[in-house]
Amino acid sequence: MVKNLLQRHAVTHEVLLANANELIEMQTRNDSTDPRSGSTFYERYHSLEDIYYWINRTAHDNPNTVKVILVGSSYEKRPLYALKLSFNNRTNKKAMWIDCGIHAREWVSPAFCLWFVHYSLSFYNINQDITHILDNMDVYVLPVLNPDGYKYTWTTNRMWRKNRSISKTTSCIGVDLNRNFDANWCTEGASHNPCTEIYCGMFPESEPESQAVANFLRSHKDTVQLYLSIHSYSQMLLFPYSCTLEEAENHRDLLEMAQEAAQKIRRYYRNTYRYGAGAKTIYLAPGGSDDWAYNLGIKYSFTFELQDRGRYGFLLPPSHISGACNEALIAVKTIALRVVEKT
Numbered sequence: 001m002v003k004n005l006l007q008r009h010a011v012t013h014e015v016l017l018a019n020a021n022e023l024i025e026m027q028t029r030n031d032s033t034d035p036r037s038g039s040t041f042y043e044r045y046h047s048l049e050d051i052y053y054w055i056n057r058t059a060h061d062n063p064n065t066v067k068v069i070l071v072g073s074s075y076e077k078r079p080l081y082a083l084k085l086s087f088n089n090r091t092n093k094k095a096m097w098i099d100c101g102i103h104a105r106e107w108v109s110p111a112f113c114l115w116f117v118h119y120s121l122s123f124y125n126i127n128q129d130i131t132h133i134l135d136n137m138d139v140y141v142l143p144v145l146n147p148d149g150y151k152y153t154w155t156t157n158r159m160w161r162k163n164r165s166i167s168k169t170t171s172c173i174g175v176d177l178n179r180n181f182d183a184n185w186c187t188e189g190a191s192h193n194p195c196t197e198i199y200c201g202m203f204p205e206s207e208p209e210s211q212a213v214a215n216f217l218r219s220h221k222d223t224v225q226l227y228l229s230i231h232s233y234s235q236m237l238l239f240p241y242s243c244t245l246e247e248a249e250n251h252r253d254l255l256e257m258a259q260e261a262a263q264k265i266r267r268y269y270r271n272t273y274r275y276g277a278g279a280k281t282i283y284l285a286p287g288g289s290d291d292w293a294y295n296l297g298i299k300y301s302f303t304f305e306l307q308d309r310g311r312y313g314f315l316l317p318p319s320h321i322s323g324a325c326n327e328a329l330i331a332v333k334t335i336a337l338r339v340v341e342k343t
């Protein structure tokens with residue numbers, strides 16, 4: 001139908017993904033029982049139920065280092081679990097926060113949070129950089145910030161972005177959680193129209209998911225020094241501001257850190273990541289968690305857009321998970337090391 005319309009109006013076009021359904025099928029296939037499949041648990045996408053199970057098992061298997069924290073619940077009353085990784089009890093220890101899955105369809109994002117936790121637990125005392133980071137920082141990891149949306153992408157609509165909150169005034173569902181934070185809320189780059197993908201909600205933190213994260217960070221702002229939010233796609237390392245064209249006070253610092261991270265990715269993985277302040281690198285987008293965390297006082301705040309650059313987009317095949325996560329991991333380590341040495 002779309003092709004017909006385009007043809008009729010003489011719009012030149014090209015099909016980039018002819019087999020979208022096949023790709024979706026490939027992403028949800030559970031080949032864990034097939035011994036011939038070479039992929040590990042972390043190289044596959046997982047349903048929400050599997051991720052909840054993994055959270056529990058990871059805490060249970062690592063009682064000295066991993067704790068589960070319930071930071072709140074979603075609109076549909078699903079728990080928002082964060083893992084706290086803590087490798088020692090040093091006094092005045094600082095922390096970093098990583099959230100994944102704020103946008104439902106960006107599946108490689110939760111996959112990264114799992115990857116990061118697994119890497120930390122496996123390579124502490126083996127890899128020098130992660131050891132140094134974990135010796136000096138606790139890490140809070142929230143694998144699925146938007147569980148209702150994530151669930152919905154598995155059951156009903158693979159391309160869903162927002163949460164699933166219902167409004168009294170329209171039949172359109174969902175708020176863009178990354179437009180719902182209190183940072184120039186709902187100015188240019190967000191919308192008051194509930195039927196758009198960038199609906200900002202009724203008021204800042206109107207959604208239980210954004211409120212839960214904001215409450216947690218408010219009560220931990222004296223320890224959390226680094227905030228990271230993981231998205232896909234487009235391969236970018238972004239930092240404040242996205243809600244205004246003005247420069248952040250420590251812009252140079254943030255720019256240098258992002259640049260160093262991007263250079264490492266290029267050197268080790270031959271992949272290109274753009275970097276810069278959000279508003280100038282992609283678009284004005286107010287109400288984001290990164291800007292909000294920054295204004296709260298977390299001076300090192302980044303949003304990562306992982307692979308790819310559009311070939312598969314949100315439908316990144318499972319075989320690309322390891323590459324995408326490894327290069328993002330390099331960036332996280334580079335930036336976290338810098339934060340550790342600065343403070």
Ligand code: ARG
Pocket residue numbers: 178231238242243278284285286287288289290291303
């Ligand atoms: N693609 C992301 C979004 O639209 C970019 C987030 C950058 N940060 C921000 N505060 N807008 O949400």
Ligand code: ZN
Pocket residue numbers: 103106231232
């Ligand atoms: Zn996103």
